[in-house]
Amino acid sequence: xxxxxxxxxxxxxxxxxxxxxxxxxxxxxxxxxxxxxxxxxxxxxxxxxxxxxxxxxxxxxxxxxxxxxxxxxxxxxxxxxxxxxxxxxxxxxxxxxxxxxxxxxxxxxxxxxxxxxxxxxxxxxxxxxxxxxxxxxxxxxxxxxxxxxxxxxxxxxxxxxxxxxxxxxxxxxxxxxxxxxxxxxxxxxxxxxxxxxxxxxxxxxxxxxxxxxxxxxxxxxxxxxxxxxxxxxxxxxxxxxxxxxxxxxxxxxxxxxxxxxxxxxxxxxxxxxxxxxxxxxxxxxxxxxxxxxxxxxxxxxxxxxxxxxxxxxxxxxxxxxxxxxxxxxxxxxxxxxxxxxxxxxxxxxxxxxxxxxxxxxxxxxxxxxxxxxxxxxxxxxxxxxxxxxxxxxxxxxxxxxxxxxxxxxxxxxxxxxxxxxxxxxxxxxxxxxxxxxxxxxxxxxxxxxxxxxxxxxxxxxxxxxxxxxxxxxxxxxxxxxxxxxxxxxxxxxxxxxxxxxxxxxxxxxxxxxxxxxxxxxxxxxxxxxxxxxxx
Amino acid sequence: xxxxxxxxxxxxxxxxxxxxxxxxxxxxxxxxxxxxxxxxxxxxxxxxxxxxxxxxxxxxxxxxxxxxxxxxxxxxxxxxxxxxxxxxxxxxxxxxxxxxxxxxxxxxxxxxxxxxxxxxxxxxxxxxxxxxxxxxxxxxxxxxxxxxxxxxxxxxxxxxxxxxxxxxxxxxxxxxxxxxxxxxxxxxxxxxxxxxxxxxxxxxxxxxxxxxxxxxxxxxxxxxxxxxxxxxxxxxxxxxxxxxxxxxxxxxxxxxxxxxxxxxxxxxxxxxxxxxxxxxxxxxxxxxxxxxxxxxxxxxxxxxxxxxxxxxxxxxxxxxxxxxxxxxxxxxxxxxxxxxxxxxxxxxxxxxxxxxxxxxxxxxxxxxxxxxxxxxxxxxxxxxxxxxxxxxxxxxxxxxxxxxxxxxxxxxxxxxxxxxxxxxxxxxxxxxxxxxxxxxxxxxxxxxxxxxxxxxxxxx
Numbered sequence: 001x002x003x004x005x006x007x008x009x010x011x012x013x014x015x016x017x018x019x020x021x022x023x024x025x026x027x028x029x030x031x032x033x034x035x036x037x038x039x040x041x042x043x044x045x046x047x048x049x050x051x052x053x054x055x056x057x058x059x060x061x062x063x064x065x066x067x068x069x070x071x072x073x074x075x076x077x078x079x080x081x082x083x084x085x086x087x088x089x090x091x092x093x094x095x096x097x098x099x100x101x102x103x104x105x106x107x108x109x110x111x112x113x114x115x116x117x118x119x120x121x122x123x124x125x126x127x128x129x130x131x132x133x134x135x136x137x138x139x140x141x142x143x144x145x146x147x148x149x150x151x152x153x154x155x156x157x158x159x160x161x162x163x164x165x166x167x168x169x170x171x172x173x174x175x176x177x178x179x180x181x182x183x184x185x186x187x188x189x190x191x192x193x194x195x196x197x198x199x200x201x202x203x204x205x206x207x208x209x210x211x212x213x214x215x216x217x218x219x220x221x222x223x224x225x226x227x228x229x230x231x232x233x234x235x236x237x238x239x240x241x242x243x244x245x246x247x248x249x250x251x252x253x254x255x256x257x258x259x260x261x262x263x264x265x266x267x268x269x270x271x272x273x274x275x276x277x278x279x280x281x282x283x284x285x286x287x288x289x290x291x292x293x294x295x296x297x298x299x300x301x302x303x304x305x306x307x308x309x310x311x312x313x314x315x316x317x318x319x320x321x322x323x324x325x326x327x328x329x330x331x332x333x334x335x336x337x338x339x340x341x342x343x344x345x346x347x348x349x350x351x352x353x354x355x356x357x358x359x360x361x362x363x364x365x366x367x368x369x370x371x372x373x374x375x376x377x378x379x380x381x382x383x384x385x386x387x388x389x390x391x392x393x394x395x396x397x398x399x400x401x402x403x404x405x406x407x408x409x410x411x412x413x414x415x416x417x418x419x420x421x422x423x424x425x426x427x428x429x430x431x432x433x434x435x436x437x438x439x440x441x442x443x444x445x446x447x448x449x450x451x452x453x454x455x456x457x458x459x460x461x462x463x464x465x466x467x468x469x470x471x472x473x474x475x476x477x478x479x480x481x482x483x484x485x486x487x488x489x490x491x492x493x494x495x496x497x498x499x500x501x502x503x504x505x506x507x508x509x510x511x512x513x514x515x516x517x518x519x520x521x522x523x524x525x526x527x528x529x530x531x532x533x534x535x
Numbered sequence: 536x537x538x539x540x541x542x543x544x545x546x547x548x549x550x551x552x553x554x555x556x557x558x559x560x561x562x563x564x565x566x567x568x569x570x571x572x573x574x575x576x577x578x579x580x581x582x583x584x585x586x587x588x589x590x591x592x593x594x595x596x597x598x599x600x601x602x603x604x605x606x607x608x609x610x611x612x613x614x615x616x617x618x619x620x621x622x623x624x625x626x627x628x629x630x631x632x633x634x635x636x637x638x639x640x641x642x643x644x645x646x647x648x649x650x651x652x653x654x655x656x657x658x659x660x661x662x663x664x665x666x667x668x669x670x671x672x673x674x675x676x677x678x679x680x681x682x683x684x685x686x687x688x689x690x691x692x693x694x695x696x697x698x699x700x701x702x703x704x705x706x707x708x709x710x711x712x713x714x715x716x717x718x719x720x721x722x723x724x725x726x727x728x729x730x731x732x733x734x735x736x737x738x739x740x741x742x743x744x745x746x747x748x749x750x751x752x753x754x755x756x757x758x759x760x761x762x763x764x765x766x767x768x769x770x771x772x773x774x775x776x777x778x779x780x781x782x783x784x785x786x787x788x789x790x791x792x793x794x795x796x797x798x799x800x801x802x803x804x805x806x807x808x809x810x811x812x813x814x815x816x817x818x819x820x821x822x823x824x825x826x827x828x829x830x831x832x833x834x835x836x837x838x839x840x841x842x843x844x845x846x847x848x849x850x851x852x853x854x855x856x857x858x859x860x861x862x863x864x865x866x867x868x869x870x871x872x873x874x875x876x877x878x879x880x881x882x883x884x885x886x887x888x889x890x891x892x893x894x895x896x897x898x899x900x901x902x903x904x905x906x907x908x909x910x911x912x913x914x915x916x917x918x919x920x921x922x923x924x925x926x927x928x929x930x931x932x933x934x935x936x937x938x939x940x941x942x943x944x945x946x947x948x949x950x951x952x953x954x955x956x957x958x959x960x961x962x963x964x965x966x967x968x969x970x971x972x973x974x975x976x977x978x979x980x981x982x983x984x985x986x987x988x989x990x991x992x993x994x995x
Contacts, residue, residue: 022758025709037706038699042769044762049906052970053899057891057936061923066959081547081629088551088564104568126958126980127992130951157955160922516588520570527630 015051018044067156072123079117079531080125086110087131104521108480110135112525114145116532124149129157133164143167190216195228199235206239214247226256233262240266245273252312264314268336269377275313279336282310286330287367289346290360298346298354300363302326303333327366334370339380351386369406376409384413391425404434408441416443424453432457432474439474445483454478455486458515459493468510475514482518484526490519544631545601545881548993549850550624552809553604555839559614559621566622567629575626576637580651581878583627583634584643587619597623598643600650602878604848607646615846657874687732691789694731695768698724698740702765710754710761713747735790738814739764763907783863784905795871797861802826804833804857805883806849807965808976810995814838820845823912823965823976824859824870825886832886832912833859833870847872851977852991854883868912882990885963885979888916891929891936894968910941910969917961917981920954927954929973932961941972949994953978956992966994 018040021029026037075083086106124132129150136146147154147167158167189201206213217232224232233251236244244266251263252275267275282303290299303310306317306329314336319328339351346354359367368387375383388410411419420442427435432454442450454474461471493515547567554560566572566587573594575585581601586594589610596609597619606620616624626633639647701724705713713720721744728737739760746757770777770785777785786793804824811820822835839845849855858873889897898911918929921937926945930937944950944966956962956978966975975994 019755019758022706022710022761023754024711025707027707028709037703038765040706041702041762041765044758045766045906048759048762049766049902053902055895055899055970057895057938058928060930060935060937061921061928063919063921063930064959078629078631085547085564085567085625085629088547088560104570106564106568126956127952129955130948153955153958156958157951160954161951516570520568523570524568 015047018047064160065156068152070123070151070153072121072151073534075117075122075125076531076533076535079122079528080128082528082531083113083117083125083128084131086113087128087135104479104517104524105476108476109521109525109528111142111145112480113528113532114142114149116529118145118148120532120534122149122532122534124151124154126153129154133158133161133167137164137166186216190220195231199231202232202235203238206236210239210241210243214244218247226259229254229256229259230262233259233266236266240269242270242272245270249274252314260312261314261316264336265377268314271338271340271378276336276338278309278313279333280338280341283333283337284341284345286333287345295358296346297358297360298363298367299360300330300367302330302363327363330363331366331370331373334367335373335377337374339371339374339378339383351380351383355383355386355389372406372410375413376406379413381413381415384410388414388422391422392429404437408438411438411441417447419443420447420450424450427453427457432461432471436473436477439477439481442481444481446481447483451482451486454482455490455493462493462508462511468514472514475518479518479521482522484522484529487519487522487526490515490522494519545624545628545850545853546990547625547628549852549881550621550628552851552993553616553624553848554621555614555616559616559618562618563621563625566618567625572623572626572633574640575623575634576639577627577634578636578639582639582643582647583623584639585623585626585634587622595619596642598639598646599624600647602654602875604850605650616848687791690731691733691736691791692772694728694733694736695771695789697727697731698736699765699768699772702761702768705761710757713757714753733790735788736764736767737790739767767907780863780904784907787862788905788907793863795860795862795869797863797867797870799858799860799873800826800829800831800833800870801856801858801876802829802831803854803883804859805854805885805991806851806879807832807886807991808993808995809849809851810976811839811845816840818845820847822847822849825914825965826859827854827884830886832868833861834868834912835859835872836869850879850881851993852883853879853881855879885991886914886965888914888963888965890934891915891918891931891938892934894973895938898968898970908969909971910967910974912965913968914963914965915973916963918964919959919961920950920957929964929975938968939972941967941969941974943971944974944994947995949975952992953994956980964994 021040022044026040030036074080086109132146132150133154136143136150143166150157150167155167158164186201186205190198193201202213202217205216221229229251233248236248248263248267252260252267254260254263264275267273268279270276286301286303288299288301290297292299303326306315306325310329310333311317315329315332317329319325342354343349343351346357349357355368355371358364371383372387374380375387388407411422414422423435423438423442426438427450435454435457439454445451446454455478458471458474458478462468494512551560551563554563571588572585573588575583577583582598583601584596584598587597588594597617598607599605599616599620604616606616608617608619610617610619612618638644701720705720721740725737725740725744728734728740743757743760743764746753746760749756767785767788770781771789774782774785783793804826807823807825809820809822811818813819818839820837820839822837824833824835825831826833835847835849837845837847856876858875859870860873861867862869862871894913894915897913898908901908901911915929915938917932919932920940921928921930923937923939926942927940927950928937929940940950953962953964953975957980961981963979963981964973964975965977966973968974977994978992979990980992
């Protein structure tokens with residue numbers, strides 16, 4: 001047995017012999033003076049007690065390197081207890097529970113707790129690191145904040161337990177990236193580093209000096225594998241500027257189709273680029289003011305062919321099955337065209353006015369969808385407003401897009417407060433049944449008037465006798481995103497009123513339970529935040 | 536120190552350690568937020584109460600007396616403490632504002648007053664007894680009791696003789712036979728020992744059954760344990776010739792429990808560890824204590840019948856000012872909790888601890904009084920957990936000695952808490968040191984600063 005305590009050296013009696021005799025039996029192999037079993041057991045007992053009493057410590061193995069010092073301040077005691085409780089609940093939660101009851105779902109609060117603790121710059125308590133790493137192992141979305149919080153000791157600990165290997169990935173073994181003052185180290189890491197290290201290095205250099213980053217990338221570009229080229233190119237999305245145009249333009253002739261189309265997409269997000277200009281002139285020949293009628297409208301003449309120069313600029317020639325070639329090409333041209341092109345084309349009209357124009361021959365849906373994609377790509381708030389339209393108008397009658405997925409992308413372009421206001425008006429007008437996705441893009445905690453609109457809508461849904469379980473998604477969001485200060489106002493909703501005649505049976509009890517959980521979760525979040533305020 | 540509450544609060548870990556099982560811990564955690572609670576409060580002498588909204592219209596009334604701790608709840612649960620009591624304590628532990636100091640409401644006050652009166656009476660009676668120096672609780676008929684004891688001793692003697700014969704048969708035929716599938720000797724023999732009213736012998740026999748299936752090296756371990764069982768049999772059969780402390784140890788090992796009767800020891804006892812182990816149909820709970828002034832280590836043993844957790848629960852890492860009454864025999868580790876003075880405080884001073892070499896030596900010394908000991912409780916000072924092969928060691932930070940971590944501890948999550956707490960630096964560790972290695976139960980960070988402030992880290 002490895003690691004047993006070494007016996008004392010002075011053990012003259014033949015223990016092995018006793019064991020052999022015991023295995024074979026004294027009938028076959030008589031032992032000791034009398035040869036009987038009692039004598040054997042007496043001798044063995046003496047041996048056993050003597051061996052145990054004479055145990056000595058063993059020689060120590062090589063000690064591990066001590067964990068690096070973590071200079072962050074320790075958690076306040078209350079916050080430490082809270083974390084222990086959140087993690088204990090996680091490990092105790094076995095399988096999907098049935099009814100959720102009135103108590104908060106602690107596991108859902110771990111991400112928020114970690115975000116606040118990381119923002120305040122606290123150090124994780126050593127004894128809770130194993131539970132924290134276990135939590136991060138089970139939920140990948142927890143990993144980045146949990147590992148940031150676990151800090152250097154977390155990485156040190158993970159190095160000793162194969163179950164926590166995930167923590168070592170991407171952390172480049174704890175070593176930091178070379179700084180801009182060490183060009184040789186940068187070049188060496190770029191030549192020899194692991195892929196994740198090189199991506200991190202490129203981003204670091206780019207943040208410091210974009211031109212130098214491109215030069216670094218160019219040194220090895222032609223020898224990189226296609227999937228690596230794609231990832232490096234994709235990393236240029238951060239901090240994209242006209243300086244990148246020559247490099248991207250050259251990548252338009254890349255061997256790999258995915259690299260080519262990514263380069264084209266990035267260039268089209270630069271309105272001043274030559275590619276954007278080429279796409280604009282193509283689009284202008286397709287979309288024009290209709291001069292035939294007496295009222296202003298948009299005439300569309302989709303392209304008849306996709307030539308080699310279009311393909312080089314990233315237009316995909318073959319449409320997905322079920323789509324016409326010409327509308328497919330049109331969409332790609334408009335999507336890559338700078339939005340500033342259109343007011344000039346339509347006699348100085350604003351984005352809102354252009355979007356409101358009727359479109360001839362049923363092209364409206366295609367054209368507006370392409371404008372939406374262009375708006376998201378170019379992050380243009382004015383066009384986003386125009387395409388989102390007025391929140392109170394039913395989505396199907398709106399000017400821009402009815403798709404909630406596209407709407408949430410457009411909302412992402414607007415400033416946070418405007419976003420919350422738009423969603424609040426939408427919720428007030430249409431209730432919550434379609435609001436889940438667009439609520440998800442609102443910054444937390446929800447700013448007013450959004451929080452109030454959601455609470456009012458929940459209240460209305462309850463009074464209308466709706467099935468409460470169809471709102472559990474929004475309820476869950478509200479628990480995590482509502483401003484904790486709303487708790488007092490919500491308290492009145494936690495009572496169980498008389499059941500209306502047309503209500504779903506049992507719904508009221510469930511509603512009141514859900515509101516109780518909402519209130520208690522908000523109270524808990526407020527307590528969590530206040531515990532994490534540095535003394 | 537915080538001053539918000541009149542009674543020092545426990546930590547969440549301390550509260551969760553009271554839970555009888557995982558399901559209760561989970562259910563209690565869910566109630567550990569202010570949400571379902573109303574009308575709650577706490578008072579100076581150490582009571583906490585609250586109303587918990589359940590599925591019915593009437594909320595459950597939950598009261599906890601921290602000094603016991605003792606629990607009362609109007610719910611029908613047979614768990615003890617129930618999830619409401621745990622939830623209430625969690626609220627109390629984690630949210631200072633949720634349970635304001637105040638006067639206990641009627642429904643809680645009645646029970647509390649009753650408890651406090653009873654404990655005051657008990658204290659008075661104990662004081663009177665101490666003053667009189669007489670034992671009031673003698674058996675009603677000493678002659679009948681003596682005859683009963685004699686009859687039982689005869690039955691045990693019969694059992695020990697039978698066991699000797701069975702061991703002799705086994706050794707005549709060879710231990711190799713014990714490895715055969717369906718070898719039924721152990722269970723049957725254990726049942727015979729129960730009939731002979733020797734539960735200590737029965738438990739050892741049952742353990743023999745597990746050794747044959749315990750992997751490589753089992754013949755050595757089986758011979759060792761058979762030999763020690765034989766030693767115990769012989770000791771019982773010749774108990775008249777043994778000196779008294781050893782005779783008391785033999786009686787305890789065989790399974791004759793004597794009442795705790797040593798002079799009570801009052802001290803500030805730090806609760807080092809509390810854990811449950813299944814023991815047949817009952818659950819045995821072990822609570823290790825360390826006395827600040829006396830330097831003594833003591834073991835409180837309590838049992839819970841099927842489905843119920845043992846009654847006694849103490850907060851790990853807390854300190855209680857109390858009297859312990861030792862049981863006779865076995866190095867006088869086992870004791871009974873007597874009077875408590877005041878409420879437990881949530882912190883404590885770790886035991887001073889010793890080197891690895893001194894720890895294993897202490898086990899060797901303890902074997903002189905009780906050769907059947909598997910391990911001896913010790914604290915190690917300034918040791919570093921070190922990976923070694925498939926296992927771990929606790930190595931002296933200064934010297935060149937190390938103790939292997941016992942195999943049983945290698946699969947417990949507590950081992951990783953110990954490694955994390957150490958971070959490669961010296962820590963103080965309490966546990967049992969024996970022939971299987973060192974089994975860590977609790978640890979303290981040696982460094983000053985906040986990790987030391989978080990107190991006792993439970994490892995089991």
